[in-house]
Amino acid sequence: MIPALIVIPILAGGLVWISKNKLFIHTINLIGAAGLLIISILSLIDINNNKVITSSGLFKNLFYMDSLSGYILFITALAFFLVSLYSISYFGQELKEKVITISKLKLYYSLSNAFVLSMILALTTRNMGVMWISIEATTLASAFLVGFYNNKRAIEAAWKYLIICSVGIAFALLGIILLFYSSTVKLGGARISGLDWSYLIKYAVSLDPSILKIAFIFILIGFGTKIGFSPMHTWLPDAHSQAPSPVSALLSGVLLNTAMYGVIRVMSIVNKCLGNSNYTGNLLILLGVLSIGTAALFILVQQDYKRILAYSSIEHMGIIALGLGVCTPISIFAALYHTFNHAMTKLMLFLATGNVYLKHHTKKISSIHGLIKTMPVTGVVFVLGTFAITGMPPFGVFMSEFNTVVGTLFSKKYLVTALLLIFLSMVFAGFTKQLGKMFYGRNVNPEIKQGELDIIGPAVLIVLLCITVLAGIYIPTPFKELMDNTTNIILGIGG
């Protein structure tokens, strides 16, 4: 199972270079993405039956999957498949307009496959060192994707992204070194398994609490930079707004989750070692509330619709951190569910902005009017997506945000609940005030013709809309079981 997950992106990323035919390149990538999706679903079924998947032979100590990795992997594969489908429409249009060339398209597909490969590695490995390497590799693989258009702004965003994330994540490595030090001192010189998180969780009680505390701070800062916690978030709005829309969707919907996964793994080790202490929880709640607040303030003043969505990603990562920090079964369930809902809704919105950008060639809110009339499908999906992401029922995000609020209330953190509700309403106000101008009114620009650009783009949007609505009203039983298992793993029950 796991070798296939690794081989497919390598093959797909390599095979796109053998032909110059546009159709061939799109098809190869799409087949690869579909293969990943199918295998991730198969491995989820396998995990539901056997609890864990391990590999044998040469890589015995390297690969390991449980419900948590399987769950995030499924989100990654689903998002990558939908983005691949959408890319056919997006880059097809850009090829037609001669914004990019065929070789640039090949580069995009190779890099996006490398990007997904690095995330798969981070999610399937059991070695914290390799996890760190893969998360750093995500930055490297996506730096060129952020600077894809090679203009001043794109290069500036890519440079910031590269430098801030590489340096930030260096701190996570320091934390991992400390973790390793603690395991060699307390558990004897087990070099091979000393960085193995499944081993560390098993013997967490005998690790040294004070070293683990400082290691967690380093790791939280390090991976937190990648997640986009405020105040380390400064690269995020730039990178997400300058990258091509399919890339922004991947960055926001998938990459942030992968970095969060790293934090979750370390959090469960430290929590088990410290017993009943709220140490990790308080830190996560602090960063979470800070991120939500920062995002809420900045959303109110943006003039660029992609930057608003980028700040909204910071906000949602804050909500997930809050759910994890409260650390009760209901709040962790909410955080996990929110991971899925945020990924799907943000994917929908970023892909919708892709359609808008292709048509209007501007990212400024003030120069777009009457979106619902000029682009019926994209416009409507965009409006509904705006409501979905701000947490209106009946969408999935409402469900998970509601659960987070209930979680904080049940654990008697009233101040946090109050702040969360205030910030959420600020976000809602910001979104409607800013984006509302784009949807209604009359189109004043005579160059913009009515109608969608093609079929595939809007079709992907409608699929995503269905998923987000469905997630708000119904959770299938296997999915619920999966999330319950994952919650238990994070809480350290029966894992």
Place this chain on the structure above:
Amino acid sequence: MYNNALNLLAILILISSFRLVANKRQNGYITTFRLQSLLLALISLIISVKSMVETKKFDEVIIIFVLIVVFKVIVIPMALRKTSDKVEYKVEKDFFINIPISMLLCCGLVVLCWYVVHHVEGITNPTTENYLVYSLSVVMIGLFFMISRKKALGQIIGFLVIENGLFLAAMMTTDGMPMIVELGLFFDLLTAFLIMGIFVFKINSTFDSIDVNKLKHLKG
């Protein structure tokens, strides 16, 4: 003897990062980085030789020694020098904070690192504590170097110095991470360096300068 040698080399690495901050010219940065990497390579050599003599078995750290010598002492400094020759190299005043104050701030950083490490109760071995202070200080000084310089090349060197500090921490406190991790780290570092190098050229051609202070289009 063995511990003394390691201690001395670790202190020299710390001093070399001070020398880095004291440099005014780009070529000076590169020489200092090369010197620091050489010291790091010596540490890995001593560790691996000692372990090989003791256990009479092949020790993997020697591979790290070879990699450090090949890449950090030879290839990367050469590539950096080529880059700095090609892009604009005239630097009137490359720093935001003048050098005496920078040195004082770096001393403060070392004291801060000592304070933090000293207060972690779990580190009972005084030698390890010292090594952690040195390596953490190198990381912090590298970070400070990055934010106090204007040129993109200075930021790359700061990043490389941070990585040196991390390697130092990994080697001195735990006698080396598992091999696959060390190799992965090296590969990552090399790729990061290559990509940053490409971006320096891109910045140079789009902005007509490698002054990152000019990268101010994106705000808010």
